[in-house]
Amino acid sequence: MLFQDVIFWMLSVMAIGGALGVVLAPDLFRAALLLIVVFIAVAGFFVLLSAEFLAVVQVLIYVGAIAILIIFAVMLTRDVQRGNLPNRLQIPAVVFAALLLAALVTVAVDTKWEFLPADQQARVDLVQTNSVTTLTGEVLTEEGVTSPEDQAEVQEAGLADLLISDYVLPFEAVSVLLLAALIGALVLVRPSPGTGRG
Amino acid sequence: MSFEAFMIVAAVLFCIGLYGSLARRNVLAVLMSIELMFNAVNITLVAIAKYLAPAALQDDISSVLTGQVFAVFIITVAAAEIALGLGIVFAMYQTHDSVDLTDATGLRH
Numbered sequence: 001m002l003f004q005d006v007i008f009w010m011l012s013v014m015a016i017g018g019a020l021g022v023v024l025a026p027d028l029f030r031a032a033l034l035l036i037v038v039f040i041a042v043a044g045f046f047v048l049l050s051a052e053f054l055a056v057v058q059v060l061i062y063v064g065a066i067a068i069l070i071i072f073a074v075m076l077t078r079d080v081q082r083g084n085l086p087n088r089l090q091i092p093a094v095v096f097a098a099l100l101l102a103a104l105v106t107v108a109v110d111t112k113w114e115f116l117p118a119d120q121q122a123r124v125d126l127v128q129t130n131s132v133t134t135l136t137g138e139v140l141t142e143e144g145v146t147s148p149e150d151q152a153e154v155q156e157a158g159l160a161d162l163l164i165s166d167y168v169l170p171f172e173a174v175s176v177l178l179l180a181a182l183i184g185a186l187v188l189v190r191p192s193p194g195t196g197r198g
Numbered sequence: 199m200s201f202e203a204f205m206i207v208a209a210v211l212f213c214i215g216l217y218g219s220l221a222r223r224n225v226l227a228v229l230m231s232i233e234l235m236f237n238a239v240n241i242t243l244v245a246i247a248k249y250l251a252p253a254a255l256q257d258d259i260s261s262v263l264t265g266q267v268f269a270v271f272i273i274t275v276a277a278a279e280i281a282l283g284l285g286i287v288f289a290m291y292q293t294h295d296s297v298d299l300t301d302a303t304g305l306r307h
Contacts, residue, residue: 019234023221035230051248054244073287077226077297084224097213114250117251127263153259154259157263174271
């Protein structure tokens with residue numbers, strides 16, 4: 001447990017320090033690089049939270065695609081003279097964010113959370129860690145899941161099964177959204193006819 | 199490393215992102231701050247899925263993956279959002295020669 005605590009605090013310092021750098025760095029390019037640090041720290045949080053598939057997705061999509069896109073955008077639209085300036089709303093924004101933070105922390109600390117029973121935490125961790133793999137019977141027996149019904153239940157639990165059964169409607173909706181957004185982005189950046197470019 | 203610690207870290211990330219998206223003038227800085235807020239929400243969802251008892255846990259063990267499914271959807275929507283957002287940034291840069299939000303006043307008059 002101690003090892004995990006040390007990792008957790010290191011990741012927290014990485015994430016919060018990086019996030020402060022993203023919003024406060026005067027140079028946008030540095031801010032984009034610090035954003036990658038935050039994304040990697042969040043991937044580490046996902047590993048700690050036994051969501052290993054999400055950690056891989058986080059690195060692939062956020063670090064591999066979104067951060068690179070943002071860096072491209074920073075370099076193509078570089079506003080060197082002005083950099084990353086605050087606007088007139090800076091003080092109200094600080095006050096609002098601080099008030100919201102106080103409220104969220106109060107809720108997180110004061111609420112009587114209904115935690116999982118300790119005897120079920122191990123099985124929940126097993127299912128969540130192996131959300132994209134099917135465990136064999138021997139591994140499940142080693143982990144203490146012995147009865148055939150329990151083994152079948154744990155083997156059937158998976159992200160892909162949920163996505164095409166319970167969540168199939170949001171899944172299809174989000175795929176249409178992604179297609180529409182990409183076509184919309186292409187339409188937006190296409191040079192208008194007659195300008196002689198492209 | 200308790201559940202509350204994860205919630206507090208996520209809240210701090212969210213509020214930093216909120217400040218950034220409200221108080222910066224550069225569109226790209228605002229987009230990056232929005233990504234910070236998405237990440238904070240994802241941490242919260244996955245932490246809740248790991249530590250708290252879903253009501254349906256007794257019926258079906260796969261309900262403990264609900265938080266991860268939501269996080270997958272949020273990551274997909276974030277990808278769509280950043281593609282469209284950067285398209286708007288480039289369109290604004292072509293017409294205004296600037297990515298400063300205080301220059302984006304075309305719809306005001």
